[in-house]
Amino acid sequence: MKRKLLLHHQKPIQLLLSWFGAFVGLFLTLITLQYFMDFRDLLSVKNDWLHPEYLVVSKKVTVFNSIGGAKGFDEAEIDALKNIASVERVEPFERNLFRASGSLASGMAPGLDRSIGTELFFESIPDDMLDVRGEAFHWEEGSRTVPAVIPADYLRLYNFGFAPGQALPQVSPATLESVAFTLGLDSMGHEVSYTAKIVGFSDRIQSVLVPRDFLHWANRAFTGSSEGEKPARLILQVKDPTDSELLYLLEQKGYDTNSELLRNARLSNVLRFIAGLVIAVAVLIILLSLMGFLQYTQLSVQRSAYEIRTLLDLGYPPGQLFRYLGKYMTLLIGSISVLAFVLVYGLKMLDSKLLSPYRIELEEGLRSEVFLTGLLIFVFFLAIQLAGIRKSIYRLGA
Amino acid sequence: MFFHLKQLIPDPLKDTLPHPIWGSSFSIDSRKKYLIRAVSGKGKSTLVHILHGSRKDYNGELWVDDSNCGQWSLNDWCRFRRESLSVVFQDLRLFPQLSVLDNLMLMAGSYTGFRMEEAREMLGQLDLEGMESRPCGKLSLGQQQRVAIVRALCRDFSFLVMDEPFSHLDAGNTARVCELIHTQCAKKDAGYLITSLGDEDQPGYEERILL
Numbered sequence: 001m002k003r004k005l006l007l008h009h010q011k012p013i014q015l016l017l018s019w020f021g022a023f024v025g026l027f028l029t030l031i032t033l034q035y036f037m038d039f040r041d042l043l044s045v046k047n048d049w050l051h052p053e054y055l056v057v058s059k060k061v062t063v064f065n066s067i068g069g070a071k072g073f074d075e076a077e078i079d080a081l082k083n084i085a086s087v088e089r090v091e092p093f094e095r096n097l098f099r100a101s102g103s104l105a106s107g108m109a110p111g112l113d114r115s116i117g118t119e120l121f122f123e124s125i126p127d128d129m130l131d132v133r134g135e136a137f138h139w140e141e142g143s144r145t146v147p148a149v150i151p152a153d154y155l156r157l158y159n160f161g162f163a164p165g166q167a168l169p170q171v172s173p174a175t176l177e178s179v180a181f182t183l184g185l186d187s188m189g190h191e192v193s194y195t196a197k198i199v200g201f202s203d204r205i206q207s208v209l210v211p212r213d214f215l216h217w218a219n220r221a222f223t224g225s226s227e228g229e230k231p232a233r234l235i236l237q238v239k240d241p242t243d244s245e246l247l248y249l250l251e252q253k254g255y256d257t258n259s260e261l262l263r264n265a266r267l268s269n270v271l272r273f274i275a276g277l278v279i280a281v282a283v284l285i286i287l288l289s290l291m292g293f294l295q296y297t298q299l300s301v302q303r304s305a306y307e308i309r310t311l312l313d314l315g316y317p318p319g320q321l322f323r324y325l326g327k328y329m330t331l332l333i334g335s336i337s338v339l340a341f342v343l344v345y346g347l348k349m350l351d352s353k354l355l356s357p358y359r360i361e362l363e364e365g366l367r368s369e370v371f372l373t374g375l376l377i378f379v380f381f382l383a384i385q386l387a388g389i390r391k392s393i394y395r396l397g398a
Numbered sequence: 399m400f401f402h403l404k405q406l407i408p409d410p411l412k413d414t415l416p417h418p419i420w421g422s423s424f425s426i427d428s429r430k431k432y433l434i435r436a437v438s439g440k441g442k443s444t445l446v447h448i449l450h451g452s453r454k455d456y457n458g459e460l461w462v463d464d465s466n467c468g469q470w471s472l473n474d475w476c477r478f479r480r481e482s483l484s485v486v487f488q489d490l491r492l493f494p495q496l497s498v499l500d501n502l503m504l505m506a507g508s509y510t511g512f513r514m515e516e517a518r519e520m521l522g523q524l525d526l527e528g529m530e531s532r533p534c535g536k537l538s539l540g541q542q543q544r545v546a547i548v549r550a551l552c553r554d555f556s557f558l559v560m561d562e563p564f565s566h567l568d569a570g571n572t573a574r575v576c577e578l579i580h581t582q583c584a585k586k587d588a589g590y591l592i593t594s595l596g597d598e599d600q601p602g603y604e605e606r607i608l609l
Contacts, residue, residue: 005504008495310491313452314505315479318472397472398454 002324005311009303018289018296019336025289026340026377028282034344034370036275038362053241054129054204056093057081058233060256072230077253081236086243091129092231093207094215096122098222099186102196109179111169120183122148124212125205125235132200139214145195146183149209152201173201187222205235244269290381293336297329297385301392312397321393322386329385337378344370399428399463399482399556401449406458408444418607419445421458428482428557431583431602432591436609442593443488446561449591450485451475480508484555486563490546494535498526498545501534502552511554511586520548523578525571539566547575551582558583558590565595576602 059071073092081090103117127137132149139146159170171179176198183194202209219225238246247269250257301308312318345366355362403424407415415421420441426432426449436442447453448460451467460467462478470478479485492501498521506512521527524544534542543566550558558579564572580602583590592603 004500005493005496307493310493311504312472312476313450313479313485313487313491315476315481316505316508317476317480320508394472397476 005307006304006321006325007300007328010300014296015300018293019332021289022286022293022333023336023340025282025286026336026374027343029279029286029377030340030344030370030374031347032275032278032282033373034348034367035362036272036279037367037369039271039275041363053238055236055238055241055257056205056233057236057250057255057257060254072232073234074230078234080249080253081234084243084246084249086239086241086246087236088239089129089237091126091235091237093123093125093233093235094212094219094231095124096215097219097225097229101184103182103184104179105182109171110175120208122210122215123205123207123233124210124215126212129235129237130202130209131204132202134199136197136199137211139211141213141217145180145197146210146214147199148196149200149202149205150198151206151208152203153206155201185218185222188224192222207233242269286377290377293333294381294385294388297332298388298392301325301389305392305396308393309396312393318393318397322390325389325393326386329389330382333378333382333385337374341366341371341374401426401428401557402459402461403448404459404461406448406456406460408441408448408453408456410455411441411444414441418609426557426591428589429587430589430604432589432605432607433603434591434593434607434609435596436593437595440609442609443561446485446487446559446591446593449559450483451478480505481510481554482556484550484553484558486546486550486558486560488561488565490542492534492542492546492549495533497531497533498537499530501545502549505549505553509553512552517548517552520552520578520582521545524548524574540568540571543567544571544575547579551578554586556586556588558588560590560592562593562595 059073078090078092081087100120100122101117102120103115104112105115106113130137130149137147137149155171155173155176162168163170179198181196181198183196185192185194240246249255308321311321348364348366351362352364403419403422403426405421405423406419407421411417411420418424434442434445444453448456451470467475493504496504502517503514506514518530521530524547526541526544526548529537529541534545537545543563547560547563550560560579564575567575579590589604
């Protein structure tokens with residue numbers, strides 16, 4: 001009877017439309033937030049102490065600065081990088097200041113029927129920043145064998161590019177590690193022979209690396225000078241390579257980096273910007289749609305003003321009226337929230353199938369932030385609605 | 399129960415002084431039977447609405463026994479309307495979309511002393527038998543007025559206030575309604591206050607006030 005009395009002014013089509021509008025608004029907000037967070041995590045490479053991220057930074061070589069040799073980083077430039085909050089550590093690449101060559105005589109490697117040799121350069125970084133670990137990458141003064149780490153890409157280039165073209169045998173990493181190269185080092189006009197052994201392959205550093213102890217000793221011993229030069233390349237240990245302050249500095253200074261991370265970072269930032277826009281639009285939609293819904297339901301209460309006022313005139317308890325209308329509104333807003341959650345959850349269940357062709361794997365299930373946001377929106381709008389109903393009842397009874 | 403109107407003057411009636419009710423000390427004994435007669439615009443409905451608590455645009459004070467009604471909340475007024483005061487409004491305040499029976503039963507859970515059988519009996523006495531399931535909006539004004547009177551009588555109350563309750567009734571129906579009112583009020587040991595334009599002159603009133 002109360003329904004017949006208090007809700008008979010409801011227009012089913014209008015109610016359905018306003019309900020649907022609010023549902024779409026809430027659904028859009030939740031789904032956008034869910035996927036925004038999913039994709040943000042997918043693209044942003046967060047650092048932790050187990051998996052630090054590294055960037056190799058150098059100055060860009062252009063037509064103008066190539067004359068007279070590449071410029072290195074001075075103290076001020078290194079400090080500027082160190083001052084960025086997301087940069088944890090900056091270390092220079094050190095290089096050999098003497099001429100060096102490497103060679104391999106015929107028969108020294110399986111299938112090698114001729115001698116090969118090349119001019120070489122070495123670099124070194126602190127051992128703990130290298131992605132190759134182990135006792136083998138260690139040199140002590142007096143040792144005639146120098147361990148080296150080469151880029152994994154060099155071996156790939158050799159095996160799949162150079163070797164087939166030159167009728168040379170392909171070699172496995174283990175084979176290459178067993179080969180002893182002859183290292184010719186120029187000591188102020190006299191060539192000194194050392195043996196070089198490859199002890200690892202790096203995916204992080206695109207350079208021939210030797211232990212820092214060896215390079216320090218060799219630079220001093222073979223050039224007679226202990227003075228270094230400005231580092232041409234730096235290795236940065238960073239908390240978050242997508243940090244906008246870092247990206248801005250790298251871009252502003254024209255520094256070059258070979259890291260894929262920066263491409264991801266730019267993509268991630270673009271995505272964040274687009275997702276931010278979508279979220280802003282979604283929030284606007286939800287505000288408009290829920291406000292529209294609230295307006296409609298408040299209007300429905302106003303349309304029942306005669307009935308509410310008359311019930312109060314007859315002595316009907318205002319608390320009971322409030323509870324009845326409150327339950328009805330809770331049911332309406334609750335149904336909007338529950339269905340929005342169910343649909344978002346359903347889409348999340350489906351997304352592993354939808355995204356599998358793109359080889360994208362997102363976190364499963366609803367995020368707690370999405371759940372919390374939905375709950376907050378539900379509570380917020382229900383509170384506004386209930387406060388509006390209570391105010392209407394007491395104003396009509398006044 | 400007593401209503402005390404202490405120097406109470408409704409804002410729209412400030413210019414009507416001196417007056418037997420407004421601006422003086424006037425008390426209403428809930429066990430007595432009052433007839434307030436006046437032409438239109440003298441404040442009959444205003445008095446009913448002030449006693450009912452739906453008008454508060456006045457100076458002065460209204461007390462019920464030793465309680466100042468100016469301090470009452472909406473909840474207090476609603477409780478008073480449920481437990482003590484029954485009113486027949488001039489505009490009846492029925493729900494036209496509900497049937498006669500639904501209009502009567504609507505407050506069944508809130509009022510004490512409501513008995514459906516008794517309500518049906520009263521409908522019969524007022525010549526409304528067989529109309530229980532009709533929507534009130536489909537009844538004539540006279541029939542609606544009788545439904546509103548039955549709604550006011552079929553419950554417990556201490557005092558009954560009726561604002562021109564016979565305005566749409568013929569002489570025969572007025573007599574039947576008056577008899578029912580007297581019987582029911584006597585049963586409940588309650589008094590009543592009836593406002594009238596002055597056409598009716600039924601016996602039994604203890605106080606007749608001409609405004």
